[in-house]
Amino acid sequence: MEKDVSIGLLGLGVVGSGVIKIVEDHQEELQHQLGRGVKVEKVLVRDIEKARQIEIDHRLLTTNCEDVLANPDIDVVVEVMGGVENARKYILEALQAKKHVVTANKDLIALHGPELEETARQNGCDLFYEASVGGGIPLLRGLSDGLVSDRIQQVMGIVNGTTNYILTKMAKEGQSYEDALQKAQELGFAEADPTADVEGLDAARKMVILARLSFFTNVELEDVEVEGISKLSLTDIEYGKKLDLTMKLIGFANRHNNQIEVSVQPTFLSKSHPLASVNDEYNAVYVNGEAVGETMFYGPGAGSLPTATAVMSDVVEAIKNMLLGVNGKKFVKPRFEKELTPSDKRFSQFYLRLHVKDEIGAFASISDLFNRLDISFERILQTPSEKGFAEIIVVTHKTSLENFQNAMKKLDELQVIDTVESYFRVEGDA
């Protein structure tokens, strides 16, 4: 029997505990894949005595990072501590010590991925991060290996489970945003401070990673336009239902020729779009490739064991590469200069809700304005007027973002408009 391969963990939170559990429970699977066992040699924690969800031999725990990073027995370092600065420092040190690194840290990869990959490459080490997007879904591998010969045109994803849970509750149970958020917090799907999730920042980081992998460009976090769900009103979600539209927080990475758009925004999807029926805390990423057409990857976007499964798939790959002597060969090098798609070349349908004065010719003056801008309506909903005001909801045909934004400016000047209540992008042949 060959000697076990030793791995070291940085962190023992939700994902770290899952890794420990998989290494224990699925040792037989690992043995079969690798012809040898995998064992956890050392785990860096902040507090050895802290009560934990899993049983673990205290001799494995350490508060000194060097016990992992400078440990000659450890071949693969698994970073599951989160945060950016310390994680970055430790990973750089591990790579410089010629250890392969697996991380689940989307924030770190979104911010410092290129630097870390360059360091890994220089040291002949693997750096894998399958778990950083889509939790347990084998997604990055699907994109980078499975669709390797294709030219990806669009990646559209529900990549944040917290917001998808909240939106599902709002849509299915008619809960307000606040109630749904509270419920999510009670169930552990949302954190005490939910800002990163509900404002779309978490999704934006994941889209940076997906856009880099899909388009081979040096996308940065600042290139992503981000809008969260905290200002969403139940009213729009209910109107959407009447129009067969489902509200989701969608991350977009679109390529038109060599220009790209990366954004995160609340979006109405037509009911027939594969992403529209992805509910609760689940994640799914829809990929459109020039040759393959439409594919979708669906699964748990978070959680201890699912995420640990993705981490361990990377660990197994790094170990296989070690046994074959071929580490450090798989990096996505940018090969296109980044060029962002300007708003006159970004086309979609739009949903728009207006509060208008109920007077003769009100709708005519609105439709006249859109008509002059060459924006036509696909669907119109007008509610009965109340206290002299009516609500008008329209879904436009496809138009450019620039054109639509232009219309929004001009609408403000229109006498008959009381307020522009809301507008959203619409995708998937409404």
Added chain:
Amino acid sequence: MEKDVSIGLLGLGVVGSGVIKIVEDHQEELQHQLGRGVKVEKVLVRDIEKARQIEIDHRLLTTNCEDVLANPDIDVVVEVMGGVENARKYILEALQAKKHVVTANKDLIALHGPELEETARQNGCDLFYEASVGGGIPLLRGLSDGLVSDRIQQVMGIVNGTTNYILTKMAKEGQSYEDALQKAQELGFAEADPTADVEGLDAARKMVILARLSFFTNVELEDVEVEGISKLSLTDIEYGKKLDLTMKLIGFANRHNNQIEVSVQPTFLSKSHPLASVNDEYNAVYVNGEAVGETMFYGPGAGSLPTATAVMSDVVEAIKNMLLGVNGKKFVKPRFEKELTPSDKRFSQFYLRLHVKDEIGAFASISDLFNRLDISFERILQTPSEKGFAEIIVVTHKTSLENFQNAMKKLDELQVIDTVESYFRVEGDA
């Protein structure tokens, strides 16, 4: 610039033409991935002069298989000719000549996969077949690499696009089986002789491949219980809708402890099941892993370019392995003795439609029979009687297949039953 890698094609039908097109159109992507180009060196065809969908230099075509199999310039042989006997012979010859082989041939892999893999292993060659299941969906890679550390419990798939197209037409447009089949034939989704598709044989072959990969056992085609869709009645599909159940042809590969079940059968899925909304010619495979939980892979199950994308992902992997000198390392060796799950350990819900005499106590005697067998009903639908007969539809709670089959036998003896019209497995919390 490095020298191009040369591949040889066996066959130039739908998939072969797609491979030619991707090699031409996506040469830049291939260059980037491999640091060198890929070119098609020779293509085995039956008739050089035949009119084709794509333009191809006739000097590349040959009717002599040795021009591919014994060609010293060719490193990777791509088998896309279909059929079993010749394909097997050619692939064995290619492997013995130390050429790596990529095939899209599910029939061949289902029947002779283990023999071919053993030959590949002995010759230090790769043998990949991503395209054999799920067309363009990077599915086998997701199962074998992405979920490598997990223990897969269930694979449920819509793995045949023809039957899914037919069932979608029946459900959405109320077409009869015959009309939907004819439409599928007109659109090229079904062949002139549709037997292999509609009787579930094509799906069965794919499930053999999925079951081997998921459970590491020597599953054979004869282990699969197969039932097709050719006897399905629109009546059941319509009743299903009333019960929020969607009819799909589902391939199952289930593991209970170390016993497995592999089957293909028309199945009612609850509307909330991720597979229930997979429509038209699309394929999707739902995977339940012990650690990862529910994941799903969705995409085009057939078609020239999608399938060619999967073929090319294998070609790229084989070439990468060549450049690294690590071919012939990735095979799924059976490690469990095959043991099939007996019918008393296979549990599910069932849908049952009965034609009964409309007399007092009819329903009581039926429910009494089920009650004695410990089968309880979750839902009951009774139609108004017509000419002295009524239709009763029940959905049972979970029970064993043995128990249910037992009930079916006893029903036949029941005076009040006119006919047992149909029964189906039900999955996904009806």
